Amino acid sequence: MRYMEDTLLHHLHTNDTEALKTFLFTIEELPLLQVFTSLSANEKAIVFRLLPKDKALALFEALQPTAQHHLLRSFTDEGATEFFNDMAPDVRVRLLDELPASVTKKLLQSLTASERDATNLLLGYERETAGRLMTPEFITLKKEMTVEDALAKVRLQAREKETIYTLYVTDQRKKLHGVLSLKELLIAEGSQLIADIMSHEVIYVATDTDQEEAARLLNEIDVIALPVVDRESLIVGIVTADEGRHILEDEAIEDMF
Amino acid sequence: MRYMEDTLLHHLHTNDTEALKTFLFTIEELPLLQVFTSLSANEKAIVFRLLPKDKALALFEALQPTAQHHLLRSFTDEGATEFFNDMAPDVRVRLLDELPASVTKKLLQSLTASERDATNLLLGYERETAGRLMTPEFITLKKEMTVEDALAKVRLQAREKETIYTLYVTDQRKKLHGVLSLKELLIAEGSQLIADIMSHEVIYVATDTDQEEAARLLNEIDVIALPVVDRESLIVGIVTADEGRHILEDEAIEDMF
Structure with a gap:
């Protein structure tokens, strides 16, 4: 487990997004959950968004409601936003899988309109798309x-x-x-x-x-x-x-x- | 009564709208009602629209529901429409008093959209006004x-x-x-x-x-x-x-x- 955690943190701190993505693609659900809980809020947001959609959904559902809430709040953190902001748009589109709909809904509903603006990058919706315009109020x-x-x-x-x-x-x-x-x-x-x-x-x-x-x-x-x-x-x-x-x-x- | 009727018909048939308007301004409610019932549908529509607003309301309320209905239907008659169509817009605006709101409502509700179009002239709403655009469906x-x-x-x-x-x-x-x-x-x-x-x-x-x-x-x-x-x-x-x-x-x- 220690090895898993070290590898993940290494990729994260060296900004090696491609290696991180590959690592997250191969890691099993249980070790992922264990490593994930030891991360800081910013790191959680980044790692979560780089997971493939099915793994993201499984991980989210395995978390306690309070932990889910904290994870969603961390989507507005500057550190995580900057991480994705530094990527070229095409790289970002390739690396960020779609969020599970249930997570998107909870995320959008827990945020004010201006907070929503700040999370657009992490949501993976590029500028001038319907994803950026939409409201969860229906x-x-x-x-x-x-x-x-x-x-x-x-x-x-x-x-x-x-x-x-x-x-x-x-x-x-x-x-x-x-x-x-x-x-x-x-x-x-x-x-x-x-x-x-x-x-x-x-x-x-x-x-x-x-x-x-x-x-x-x-x-x-x-x-x-x-x-x-x-x-x-x-x-x-x-x-x-x-x-x-x-x-x-x-x-x-x-x-x- | 015969004299009243003759005078009214004379003004009507000679197209002397000004004389007709003056005559309708002075005639009392009861003789008006008696003369009115003897008119044809077209004539009723024209006379009714040339009445001052208060007299129009009193007359309308004195009519039986069936007679009210026939009067409103006659607003789409070609003869009545042509009568007002031949006037210059400024003359029309001066001669046609506003219809009582209760009559307007009944009129608009009893007509289809295209029939409404045909009655706009008799309603007294000039082209390119809110009166022409409005719908009674509220x-x-x-x-x-x-x-x-x-x-x-x-x-x-x-x-x-x-x-x-x-x-x-x-x-x-x-x-x-x-x-x-x-x-x-x-x-x-x-x-x-x-x-x-x-x-x-x-x-x-x-x-x-x-x-x-x-x-x-x-x-x-x-x-x-x-x-x-x-x-x-x-x-x-x-x-x-x-x-x-x-x-x-x-x-x-x-x-x-």
Whole structure:
């Protein structure tokens, strides 16, 4: 174990990211957990982000809730941010695997908007992508809920969510199955199932979709928000029409000069 | 009575609008009602629109519901439309008093969008004003309603209303007293009164507000819709942000040529 820890720290302190990445790719789950707990907050953030997605998810789920919380807070630390900031964007894109959707959600929800800004680099979303624009403030429903249950959930969560006029239907893993408007929910009978009133045609963008492309889509299809999904089609955020308009306005101003 | 009827028909058939207007200004309520019922549909529409607002309201309320309905339908008749179309816009503005808000509401609600277009001239709303843009599809609440009552009303009416995400609070006469978002309604406790959760600061436009001014206002203050009020501050319609955007886009295209 001592050897594992020394190797990891050596790669970390010599900034040898490629060697670190290879090391993390080969290490088993249990030794990883043991080495991980002995690291400093900054080191944890860096190591965690260099893990492949499946290992990151396993490690995160093995941590106690308090340790999970500390790990997510460390994503805003300057040391970790600088580490990734020093990389060229293409290297960063190659080295940082997508975060598991459940981790992304917890991370985005535990941060204020300005803190979110600071973690964008660690999230692995490059500049001017939908991932950078998205907000975690949306409400999800389940197919098997009744309209009354769903309305109760909306009323409970409305205060803390930016967008409540579009509702997303997902399974337990947050895979996107449908969408409906709050208006459609209000019109339906209380005993109807969400599965029966939702629309199956969901237009979405990916975290790495260019922000202008997302903005143009929002402008064209006249919706309040577009869901943003990761590579597993799990919903990780939404981009609102307001954000889209700001992007198009900024772009129009840029084009004038 | 015969004399009254002859005089009115004479002015009508000689297209002497000024004389007709003066005659209608002086005639008493009861003889007016008697003469009115003997007119053809086209003639009814023309005479009704040339009445001063208070007389129009009194006459309308004296009619049976079926007669009210027929009168409103006659507003789309070609004969009546042509009569007003032949006038210069400034003459039309001077001759046509504002319709009573209760009549406007019934009229707009009984017509399809394209029929509404055809009645704009008789409504007295000039081209490129908020009156021409507005839709009657909005929900009004009363101050003394509870949140639960209000939510029940919203669910009942949502299907037929274009805009349900902004709710307008009025008195019996439809005078605008406040505004709240559907989100605010959903967040509130079921037993709270609308009077206690509504915002008293309502930004509105008038029926004769220039459409570009209304569109700019909508764009600046980031609301879903703006209420449109008549000269008595009674709400007669709303202009949606979507409509506003179309106006600004059309204007941007015009400016290119």
